[in-house]
Amino acid sequence: MVYGSVAAEKIQLNEDSLWHGGPNPGDNPAAPAHLPHIRSLLAQGKQGEAEHLARMSLTSSPKYLQPYQPLGELLIWMQGHQGTPVRYVRELNLRDAVASVNYTLGQVAYGRQYFSSAADQVMVVRLTAGTKGGLTLGVNLMRRPFDPGTAACAPDAILMRGQCGPDGVRYAVAVQAVAEGGTVRTSGDFLSIEGADAAMLLLAGNTTFRTPDPESLCKEQLRRASKRGYASLLARHVREYSAYYGRVELELGNGGEYGPDPVSLPTDVRLRKLREGAEDPGLFALYFQYGRYLLLSSSRPGTLAANLQGIWNASFTPPWESKYTINVNTQMNYWPAEPAGLPECHEPLFDLLERMLPAGRETASRLYGCRGFVAHHNTDLWGQTHVEGILLSSSIWPMGAAWLCLHLWEHYRFGLDRSFLARRAYPLMKEAALFLLDYVTEDERGRLVTGPSLSPENRFVRPNGETGTLCMGPSMDSQIVHALWTACIEAARTLGLDDAFRGELETALAKLPRPAVGKRGQIMEWLEDWDEAEPGHRHISQLFALHPGGQIHARRTPELAEAARRTIVARLAHGGGHTGWSRAWIVNFWARLEEGEEAFKHLRRLLETSSYPNLFDAHPPFQIDGNFGGAAGIAEMLLQSHAEELVLLPAVPAVWSEGRARGLRARGGWTVDLAWKNGRLTEAAVAAAYDRRCTVRSAVPVAIYQEETYVSESKPGGEAEWQAERGRTYRIVGSMQGDETEREERCR
Numbered sequence: 210m211v212y213g214s215v216a217a218e219k220i221q222l223n224e225d226s227l228w229h230g231g232p233n234p235g236d237n238p239a240a241p242a243h244l245p246h247i248r249s250l251l252a253q254g255k256q257g258e259a260e261h262l263a264r265m266s267l268t269s270s271p272k273y274l275q276p277y278q279p280l281g282e283l284l285i286w287m288q289g290h291q292g293t294p295v296r297y298v299r300e301l302n303l304r305d306a307v308a309s310v311n312y313t314l315g316q317v318a319y320g321r322q323y324f325s326s327a328a329d330q331v332m333v334v335r336l337t338a339g340t341k342g343g344l345t346l347g348v349n350l351m352r353r354p355f356d357p358g359t360a361a362c363a364p365d366a367i368l369m370r371g372q373c374g375p376d377g378v379r380y381a382v383a384v385q386a387v388a389e390g391g392t393v394r395t396s397g398d399f400l401s402i403e404g405a406d407a408a409m410l411l412l413a414g415n416t417t418f419r420t421p422d423p424e425s426l427c428k429e430q431l432r433r434a435s436k437r438g439y440a441s442l443l444a445r446h447v448r449e450y451s452a453y454y455g456r457v458e459l460e461l462g463n464g465g466e467y468g469p470d471p472v473s474l475p476t477d478v479r480l481r482k483l484r485e486g487a488e489d490p491g492l493f494a495l496y497f498q499y500g501r502y503l504l505l506s507s508s509r510p511g512t513l514a515a516n517l518q519g520i521w522n523a524s525f526t527p528p529w530e531s532k533y534t535i536n537v538n539t540q541m542n543y544w545p546a547e548p549a550g551l552p553e554c555h556e557p558l559f560d561l562l563e564r565m566l567p568a569g570r571e572t573a574s575r576l577y578g579c580r581g582f583v584a585h586h587n588t589d590l591w592g593q594t595h596v597e598g599i600l601l602s603s604s605i606w607p608m609g610a611a612w613l614c615l616h617l618w619e620h621y622r623f624g625l626d627r628s629f630l631a632r633r634a635y636p637l638m639k640e641a642a643l644f645l646l647d648y649v650t651e652d653e654r655g656r657l658v659t660g661p662s663l664s665p666e667n668r669f670v671r672p673n674g675e676t677g678t679l680c681m682g683p684s685m686d687s688q689i690v691h692a693l694w695t696a697c698i699e700a701a702r703t704l705g706l707d708d709a710f711r712g713e714l715e716t717a718l719a720k721l722p723r724p725a726v727g728k729r730g731q732i733m734e735w736l737e738d739w740d741e742a743e744p745g746h747r748h749i750s751q752l753f754a755l756h757p758g759g760q761i762h763a764r765r766t767p768e769l770a771e772a773a774r775r776t777i778v779a780r781l782a783h784g785g786g787h788t789g790w791s792r793a794w795i796v797n798f799w800a801r802l803e804e805g806e807e808a809f810k811h812l813r814r815l816l817e818t819s820s821y822p823n824l825f826d827a828h829p830p831f832q833i834d835g836n837f838g839g840a841a842g843i844a845e846m847l848l849q850s851h852a853e854e855l856v857l858l859p860a861v862p863a864v865w866s867e868g869r870a871r872g873l874r875a876r877g878g879w880t881v882d883l884a885w886k887n888g889r890l891t892e893a894a895v896a897a898a899y900d901r902r903c904t905v906r907s908a909v910p911v912a913i914y915q916e917e918t919y920v921s922e923s924k925p926g927g928e929a930e931w932q933a934e935r936g937r938t939y940r941i942v943g944s945m946q947g948d949e950t951e952r953e954e955r956c957r
């Protein structure tokens with residue numbers, strides 16, 4: 210995090226494995242003895258008694274997860290920097306992931322560039338001055354509390370080390386200075402650069418989570434990087450990063466991510482104008498690409514999964530410990546990974562699942578006497594799975610692993626990589642499905658229900674006026690179980706495995722409660738048509754089936770879609786959507802309902818009311834999930850593929866009347882480009898990665914060509930279909946019927 214101050218620069222540091230303390234499991238041993246009784250109390254409506262017993266026998270206190278913490282701060286003290294700077298610009302270039310600060314002070318132009326290189330595993334800061342020998346500065350590391358401190362570790366380098374809590378990871382962070390002209394020396398725990406023309410600072414940080422000797426690794430990384438020199442480090446960083454970033458382009462109306470005029474219209478001004486009512490379609494392209502930048506920066510193969518603040522946490526006691534909240538937040542972080550062309554960024558989440566598996570098996574067996582893999586609403590660096598905390602509104606919810614496992618399935622659906630399905634996805638999905646098979650019980654109507662569980666993190670009002678949290682068969686649970694069992698059945702069939710298990714799942718699936726419509730025309734949040742104690746609640750868990758699930762579909766299940774619409778409207782009427790992530794989820798809901806204007810209204814509100822000037826999402830406070838949920842929502846407005854067909858421009862608002870997207874991904878191995886004008890699709894391209902049937906739907910009739918050869922066209926009022934061949938790209942041309950100007954323009 211680059212603060213950009215002129216005289217005393219502060220760079221706030223994170224290393225993703227720096228979590229306080231160690232694992233601290235807390236499966237309550239009393240659970241199995243009381244589980245049947247809790248279930249029967251809930252079935253009898255004895256809410257208070259059930260909740261008391263559940264608290265005593267399922268939660269454990271006080272075993273909170275430990276927080277994720279910052280690595281410290283790098284401080285740069287500029288000598289002789291007095292007076293007011295002019296021509297100050299601080300920027301982040303999303304296309305090459307380089308931040309910079311430029312200003313002029315006393316007639317001298319100063320510049321700084323900053324980047325973190327995945328290629329070389331160091332952070333690089335380069336400082337330049339417009340006069341020869343014009344740079345004199347001091348550098349030090351702000352100590353974390355309880356650190357033994359920093360010391361010189363070479364004539365041109367300092368090193369800080371410590372331990373993150375009594376049984377926590379040990380860490381080291383080292384900084385080396387390289388000057389062009391001038392001199393470098395250490396003094397106490399400072400680095401001093403004197404009379405240089407330009408200078409480079411290299412920083413490396415490591416913990417014992419990945420290496421037994423973080424100190425040596427830091428020194429080795431610095432040694433290699435300093436041998437390369439700045440130009441080579443920059444070129445390697447840009448090449449590595451832009452190979453991912455450059456896969457997708459998006460232009461909306463007045464521009465791409467740089468907007469019409471990025472210099473005279475900085476982001477804070479664009480946000481302010483938006484709040485004042487201006488239209489700025491390019492700002493949403495920026496928000497989308499910013500989400501991709503953030504995911505690329507916080508979640509790459511080999512890193513840890515992005516937590517509540519990604520890797521941008523500045524606090525030692527961060528909100529909700531900056532951990533992995535897996536009743537929506539962590540999942541939301543990964544919604545854009547596949548559609549926005551960054552499937553590799555999904556991998557750390559799969560690593561997390563694999564880390565959770567051993568604990569998840571133990572919790573399943575100790576707490577519930579079940580086989581398979583369970584996790585509750587929170588996890589951390591260590592992959593803990595126990596019921597965390599004693600807050601009933603969130604804690605006793607055994608669906609975390611199941612929902613996360615659906616991400617494995619989504620990764621497969623997009624890329625169709627069979628070996629991934631066989632090796633990584635299916636084994637984990639199967640364990641989570643197995644847990645649920647053992648865990649569900651049959652109610653008096655023969656339905657298979659989860660429980661004791663809850664609808665995150667809402668409360669209901671029973672007909673006798675009693676409020677409660679714990680219940681049997683909350684709707685979201687049934688929807689997640691449905692999605693996971695269905696996915697497992699399909700995966701097993703694809704892999705030609707586990708016939709008997711598949712049969713068991715099929716039988717059980719038939720007894721699962723389906724999304725149901727309640728007395729207010731809403732999707733019921735619980736198995737019974739209870740009222741919500743908090744009707745404007747930020748979680749809208751009962752609409753999992755609409756997004757990210759697929760049981761509710763805009764056109765195929767119109768009654769449920771209508772009930773979903775009412776559910777959102779009712780939540781909003783009571784103040785819903787007040788957190789950034791909740792607003793972002795609402796964007797995705799409306800996009801799935803193919804309501805572009807509604808989706809846009811809430812996307813706009815996400816920027817207007819739930820974004821900081823640097824576009825970070827505001828819960829408030831800062832939480833990264835809304836950035837990712839918002840970016841995913843934009844992708845969902847442009848292209849959908851959750852129901853075995855590609856829907857082109859399903860929810861594009863009138864203010865994005867013109868636009869162009871390149872490189873979006875769709876389930877089935879398709880890569881899609883789109884262009885539209887006057888709100889209507891003009892042309893699209895679908896690249897096939899497999900020999901496969903393709904179905905395309907769009908509001909305007911289309912004709913399909915392969916090079917110049919006609920392939921197919923839309924059936925009247927419906928979709929177009931054809932047999933695609935792997936490696937070929939199909940051109941989809943929107944009909945120009947009724948639009949004379951457009952026809953003329955395109956003929957020209």
Ligand code: FUC
Pocket residue numbers: 517529534538603666747748788790828832
């Ligand atoms: C859940 C949400 C909160 C917050 C927290 C991290 O508890 O209900 O709004 O996002 O996670």
